Amino acid sequence: MKPLSNEKMKLTAHVYLGDSKEQLKRLPDDSVDLIVTSPPYADQRKSTYGGIHHDDYVEWFLPISAELLRVLKPTGTFVLNIKEKVVEGERSTYVMELILAMRKQGWLWTEEFIWHKKNCYPGKWPNRFRDAWERLLQFNKSRKFNMYQEEVMVPMGDWATSRLKNLSATDKIRDNSKVGSGFGKNISNWLERDKAYPTNVLHLATECSNKNHSAAFPEELPEWFIKLFTKPDDLILDPFMGSGTTLLVANRMWRNAIGIEVVPEYCEMVKEKLKLLEPPLFETKTKYEPAELKRRAAVR
Numbered sequence: 001m002k003p004l005s006n007e008k009m010k011l012t013a014h015v016y017l018g019d020s021k022e023q024l025k026r027l028p029d030d031s032v033d034l035i036v037t038s039p040p041y042a043d044q045r046k047s048t049y050g051g052i053h054h055d056d057y058v059e060w061f062l063p064i065s066a067e068l069l070r071v072l073k074p075t076g077t078f079v080l081n082i083k084e085k086v087v088e089g090e091r092s093t094y095v096m097e098l099i100l101a102m103r104k105q106g107w108l109w110t111e112e113f114i115w116h117k118k119n120c121y122p123g124k125w126p127n128r129f130r131d132a133w134e135r136l137l138q139f140n141k142s143r144k145f146n147m148y149q150e151e152v153m154v155p156m157g158d159w160a161t162s163r164l165k166n167l168s169a170t171d172k173i174r175d176n177s178k179v180g181s182g183f184g185k186n187i188s189n190w191l192e193r194d195k196a197y198p199t200n201v202l203h204l205a206t207e208c209s210n211k212n213h214s215a216a217f218p219e220e221l222p223e224w225f226i227k228l229f230t231k232p233d234d235l236i237l238d239p240f241m242g243s244g245t246t247l248l249v250a251n252r253m254w255r256n257a258i259g260i261e262v263v264p265e266y267c268e269m270v271k272e273k274l275k276l277l278e279p280p281l282f283e284t285k286t287k288y289e290p291a292e293l294k295r296r297a298a299v300r
């Protein structure tokens with residue numbers, strides 16, 4: 001999606017040092033278009049940046065999600081990357097409890113995307129297989145939110161040469177939902193098309209090398225949601241910024257960004273990385289039309 005060619009964009013990146021619960025209070029109501037974040041998971045990475053006990057997780061997160069609800073625009077979206085750990089041979093239920101508590105807080109739990117980690121480590125456990133996916137929970141403030149589905153279309157792929165070429169009689173007429181929901185599909189509508197809408201599964205490799213952070217996002221993860229839910233000049237927030245992947249990708253895609261991080265060294269590292277982003281780099285890395293660009297990066 002292009003910014004208007006004669007538009008004068010002023011791109012910003014702000015990094016706030018401190019606890020999100022407090023720092024979020026600095027942001028105005030209804031000001032953020034998209035929140036993409038991965039908070040510390042319960043009881044994990046204690047040695048690097050602390051971990052919250054799974055029994056206390058919901059209580060810890062709710063004041064933060066209350067602030068996120070306040071700062072998100074009614075048309076905005078919150079994408080929460082999280083995964084429950086195994087406790088005494090069972091999956092912990094804190095993520096499910098968190099979803100229920102956030103619904104009570106006023107959030108709509110619109111969708112759950114799956115991040116399939118294509119390159120997860122091999123291993124053997126006596127009672128389970130290696131964990132190759134994480135949740136990407138989508139929450140909204142209202143049922144009518146901004147979504148630019150055409151921005152994430154994928155090549156039709158094998159469908160064009162296999163199933164679509166051999167349509168059954170049912171496929172050629174509208175296959176109305178058997179549960180009477182009013183939804184149905186007419187697969188023949190997709191003949192002759194070269195692009196389809198994607199599924200809710202993202203197949204992405206983890207990417208921690210060269211990031212100086214043990215739990216960094218692959219860049220494609222925030223990029224995909226930024227394309228889907230925002231347009232240039234919108235504002236993206238990551239309240240658990242880490243190595244700053246969300247901010248750097250947002251700026252590269254002509255979106256403004258705010259990051260909050262409790263570890264000072266990570267804030268300094270992100271500030272340095274933001275300085276390296278120069279306008280010419282944005283223009284060659286993306287397909288957006290050149291526009292007058294001014295950037296400000298600040299650490300508060």
Ligand SMILES: C[S@@+](CC[C@H](N)C(=O)[O-])C[C@H]1O[C@@H](n2cnc3c(N)ncnc32)[C@H](O)[C@@H]1O
Pocket residue numbers: 018019020021037038039040041049213215216217239240241242243244245246260261262263266
């Ligand atoms: C899973 S990491 C995020 C990684 C990030 N997505 C990236 O691409 O690098 C979570 C981050 O949240 C930070 N953090 C933990 N508690 C915090 C809090 N209360 N407020 C702000 N940041 C916090 C940690 O220091 C850590 O860097």
